[in-house]
Amino acid sequence: MTVKDILDAIQSPDSTPADIAALPLPESYRAITVHKDETEMFAGLETRDKDPRKSIHLDDVPVPELGPGEALVAVMASSV
Numbered sequence: 001m002t003v004k005d006i007l008d009a010i011q012s013p014d015s016t017p018a019d020i021a022a023l024p025l026p027e028s029y030r031a032i033t034v035h036k037d038e039t040e041m042f043a044g045l046e047t048r049d050k051d052p053r054k055s056i057h058l059d060d061v062p063v064p065e066l067g068p069g070e071a072l073v074a075v076m077a078s079s080v
Contacts, residue, residue: 001026028060 001024009015009023034055042050 003029025063028062030058031061033057033059033061 003026006020006023006026009020035057038055041055
């Protein structure tokens with residue numbers, strides 16, 4: 001199961017709420033990330049020399065486990 005499979009099911013006029021609720025979640029998905037080991041990458045640089053594009057990465061990340069009372073929400077838009 002991929003995120004695309006979920007999107008296809010959501011967009012299908014034949015899918016029922018039960019069909020969508022029964023979809024298995026993928027183990028991972030692609031996301032834009034920042035890395036903890038790069039928190040100081042701009043230290044000492046002039047503001048004009050700081051390029052945030054250097055700090056973002058496209059990674060496969062695991063789907064998080066849900067805690068009590070939490071809901072899984074797929075964010076379809078981002079400010080990135």
